[in-house]
Amino acid sequence: MTARRGRRLRQVFSSGYLVYLYLPIVILPIFSFNDSFYISFPLQAFTTRWYEELASDPSIIAALASSLQIAAATALISTFFGVLTARALTRYRLRYQKSMLAAIMLPIVIPELILGVSLLVALNQVGLGLGKWAVVAGHTLICFPFAVAILLSRFEGFDLALEEASLDLGESPWQTFWRVVFPLALPGIVASVLLTFTISFDEFLIAFFLSASEPTLPVYLWGQLRFPKKLPSALALGSLIIVASFIVVTIAELMRRRRTGWGTK
Amino acid sequence: MNGQRHLVELQELTRRYDDHLALDKVSLRIRQGEFFSILGPSGCGKSTLLRLIAGLDWPDAGSLLIDGRDMRGVPPYRRPCNMVFQNYAIFPHLNVRDNVGYGLRKFGLSATEKRERIEAMLLAVRLGGLGDRKPGQLSGGQRQRVALARALVRQPRVLLLDEPLGALDKSLREAMQVELRELQQSVGITFVFVTHDQEEALSMSDRIAVMSDGRILQIASPVDLYERPNCPTVAKFIGDMNFFGGVTEGITASGGALVQVDGMGAVEFDGRLENEKPGLSHQVAIRPEKLRVTGERTDAAICVRGKVVSSSYWGDQSQIQVSIDGCATPLTVSAHNVDPAGAEHLVRGADVYLSVNRSGLLRFCEEEIAHGRV
Numbered sequence A: 001m002t003a004r005r006g007r008r009l010r011q012v013f014s015s016g017y018l019v020y021l022y023l024p025i026v027i028l029p030i031f032s033f034n035d036s037f038y039i040s041f042p043l044q045a046f047t048t049r050w051y052e053e054l055a056s057d058p059s060i061i062a063a064l065a066s067s068l069q070i071a072a073a074t075a076l077i078s079t080f081f082g083v084l085t086a087r088a089l090t091r092y093r094l095r096y097q098k099s100m101l102a103a104i105m106l107p108i109v110i111p112e113l114i115l116g117v118s119l120l121v122a123l124n125q126v127g128l129g130l131g132k133w134a135v136v137a138g139h140t141l142i143c144f145p146f147a148v149a150i151l152l153s154r155f156e157g158f159d160l161a162l163e164e165a166s167l168d169l170g171e172s173p174w175q176t177f178w179r180v181v182f183p184l185a186l187p188g189i190v191a192s193v194l195l196t197f198t199i200s201f202d203e204f205l206i207a208f209f210l211s212a213s214e215p216t217l218p219v220y221l222w223g224q225l226r227f228p229k230k231l232p233s234a235l236a237l238g239s240l241i242i243v244a245s246f247i248v249v250t251i252a253e254l255m256r257r258r259r260t261g262w263g264t265k
Numbered sequence B: 001m002n003g004q005r006h007l008v009e010l011q012e013l014t015r016r017y018d019d020h021l022a023l024d025k026v027s028l029r030i031r032q033g034e035f036f037s038i039l040g041p042s043g044c045g046k047s048t049l050l051r052l053i054a055g056l057d058w059p060d061a062g063s064l065l066i067d068g069r070d071m072r073g074v075p076p077y078r079r080p081c082n083m084v085f086q087n088y089a090i091f092p093h094l095n096v097r098d099n100v101g102y103g104l105r106k107f108g109l110s111a112t113e114k115r116e117r118i119e120a121m122l123l124a125v126r127l128g129g130l131g132d133r134k135p136g137q138l139s140g141g142q143r144q145r146v147a148l149a150r151a152l153v154r155q156p157r158v159l160l161l162d163e164p165l166g167a168l169d170k171s172l173r174e175a176m177q178v179e180l181r182e183l184q185q186s187v188g189i190t191f192v193f194v195t196h197d198q199e200e201a202l203s204m205s206d207r208i209a210v211m212s213d214g215r216i217l218q219i220a221s222p223v224d225l226y227e228r229p230n231c232p233t234v235a236k237f238i239g240d241m242n243f244f245g246g247v248t249e250g251i252t253a254s255g256g257a258l259v260q261v262d263g264m265g266a267v268e269f270d271g272r273l274e275n276e277k278p279g280l281s282h283q284v285a286i287r288p289e290k291l292r293v294t295g296e297r298t299d300a301a302i303c304v305r306g307k308v309v310s311s312s313y314w315g316d317q318s319q320i321q322v323s324i325d326g327c328a329t330p331l332t333v334s335a336h337n338v339d340p341a342g343a344e345h346l347v348r349g350a351d352v353y354l355s356v357n358r359s360g361l362l363r364f365c366e367e368e369i370a371h372g373r374v
Helices: A002-032 A049-055 A058-091 A097-108 A112-126 A132-155 A160-168 A173-202 A205-210 A217-224 A228-257 B046-054 B096-107 B111-124 B140-152 B170-187 B198-204 B222-227 B232-237 B366-372
Strands: B006-017 B020-031 B035-039 B061-066 B081-084 B158-162 B190-195 B207-212 B215-220 B242-251 B257-261 B265-269 B281-286 B292-294 B302-313 B317-324 B331-336 B351-356 B361-364
Touching: A002 A228, A049 A228, A058 A097, A058 A132, A058 A173, A058 A217, A097 A132, A112 A132, A112 A205, A132 A173, A132 A205, A160 A173, A160 B081, A173 A228, A205 A217, A217 A228, B006 B046, B006 B190, B020 B046, B020 B061, B020 B190, B020 B207, B020 B215, B035 B046, B035 B198, B046 B061, B046 B081, B046 B158, B046 B190, B081 B140, B096 B111, B096 B140, B111 B140, B140 B170, B170 B198, B190 B198, B198 B222, B207 B222, B207 B232, B215 B222, B215 B232, B232 B281, B232 B361, B265 B361, B292 B331, B317 B351
Parallel strands: B035 B190, B035 B207, B081 B158, B158 B190
Antiparallel strands: B006 B020, B006 B061, B207 B215, B242 B257, B242 B281, B257 B265, B281 B361, B292 B351, B302 B317, B302 B351, B317 B331
16 A cells, blocks of 8 residues: 555656646747737637747847857867867876866856856956857857766777777777777767757857857847747747757767667677 | 798797786797697786787887887787787677778778678688678677687788687587687688687697796697696696605616605606705606506506595596595596496595506606796
C-alpha cells in the first residue's frame, strides 16, 4: 500500500512540476495565433497576422540576422577553443590540471550581469567599441565552459593507442588528427556547436549591455514590450524561437549520445 | 638466405620513468627474417622495448639501429616497422577494408592497385569477404587478424607484436600461434613478439630474450633456454625447476668438478663453474620431467630413495611431490603415464626411487641467484 501511495505522490509531483514548467511556455504560441492585442482569455478568432507582421518588419529581420551571426561565430569560436582545451586536458598530464579546469568553468557561476557590466567597461576602456563583435566576445566567455564540458566527456576514454596506431601506420600527427581524432570526436563537436549556438542565441543580459546599435533578437524583443500593440508579434517571435531552440537542443543531445561503436577493448 | 644479417640492433638502450628504470642498458641484435620473442613478467620492460623500436617512446640513452640506420630523431611514421597493438587499436569509425588500407595512403597506389592489395591481404589472414564489416561486428580473433593485416599490408621490415594473443581464449590462442608462425614463415618478415606466456614463446620463436626488471637475462633458442638456462631466474620463469644445495669437493683430472649434492651424494660433473674451487657452495637444479619414478632401484647414474608426499593426476601425466632424505623441500616430479596402471601406485606414503641422468642436472653460482631474483 505504501509503495502505491509513494508512486501516486511521485506522479502528482512530477505532473505538477511539468505543468508549472511548460504551461507558461505553451501560452506563448497560443496567444500568438489569437486575434487580439490583449493577452487575456477568452481567446478570440484564430489568425496568422502577427506572424505576417513579423515577416514584414525589417528591424526584426535585422535583429534576427545579427543574432544568428553572433550565435554562429560564438559557437564556432568557443567549440574550436573547446576542442583544443579538452584535448590538452585529456591527452597530457598537466600541472595544476584541476585548478585549470576550475578556472575554465568559473564563468558559469559568475552572474552575467557582472560579466556584462565589466565587459562594457573593459571594452570601452580599451576602445574596441560595442556591437556584434563585442557580443561575440562576451558570449564566447560564457559558452566556452559548456563547450569544454561537452568535449571533455567525448575525449575522455579516447583510446590513445588509436593515435599511436595511426602514427605507426605512417600518418603524421596532423594527419592523424584529421583521420582519427576528428571523426571520432565529431558527434561531440556538433553537440558543442549546437549547444553554444543556442546559449548565445537566447542570451539577453550580455547582449543588452554590449550590442549597442545592433540589437540581438532577445534585446529587440525586450524593446518591443514597451509598445502594447507590438506584443502579439513579440509572442509570435518568441514561439518561433522556442521551436527552433527545441529542435537544435534535441539534435545536440542526440549527437552527444550517439555511440560510434568504439571500444576497441 | 641472408640469415645472419642484423636487422634491428639495440645498444645499451635505457629508459627511465621518474624513479623507475624501465630499461637498463639493453643490448640485443635481431636477425633478418627471425621470429624473435621477448619474454618476461608484466612490468619487466618488454612493452617499453617494443615501443622504443616503434618510435612511440624515446630512450634516455643508448642507440637503436634498424636496417643499419640510426633511428635517433626518426618519428614512428617514418620507421620501417609496424606494430600490432595489445588491444589491436582498430579504428572504430572505419570498416575492415579501410582499416587495412589505412596505412597505404602514401604508397602512391592507384585505387585498383590499393583495392587489390587490401583484398589479397584480407585473404591471407582469412578475412576474405569481411571487408565491409565494422569493427564492432567482429570477434576477438577477427579483430586480431585485422590488426595483423593492417600492419602487414605495408610490408614492413619488422613487425612488432605486443602480446597480440593475450585477449583471446585458450583454443583460439593456440590456433593463432600456429597460424602466426606459418604466416611469418610465408611472408618472411622479421617478427618481434612480446609475450609473458612462456609456452607461446617456446613454441613460436627462433630465439627468445628473457627479461626481468628492465634487463635481459638470456637470449637463446627455445631449446637452449629451457635446457641450459644461464641463471636460476630464467630456469624458474621457463618451466618448473627443483633446486638443491651443492658444495664443490674437488676438481677432477678431466677438468670437471666433484660435488656433494644435498640428498644425492657425490656427483661428478663434466663442466666447471666460474672460479670453482673446493668448498664453493652453489645451486644444483633438475627439471621435474628429468626425474624418473620407479618402484625399484634402477642403474641410472643417480638413483635415490624417496617417499611420495602428494600426487595429482592430470591424465597424460601425474605431478608428484617426493621427499628425499637430506633435502628440506620435496621434489616436484612429472611422470608421464605410459603404463595405464602406473599412476595408481603413486599414492601418498608410497616408497619410490627417483632416477636421473647426470645430463639432467644443472648448476648455478650462488651470487647469480641474488642478482637474478625476480
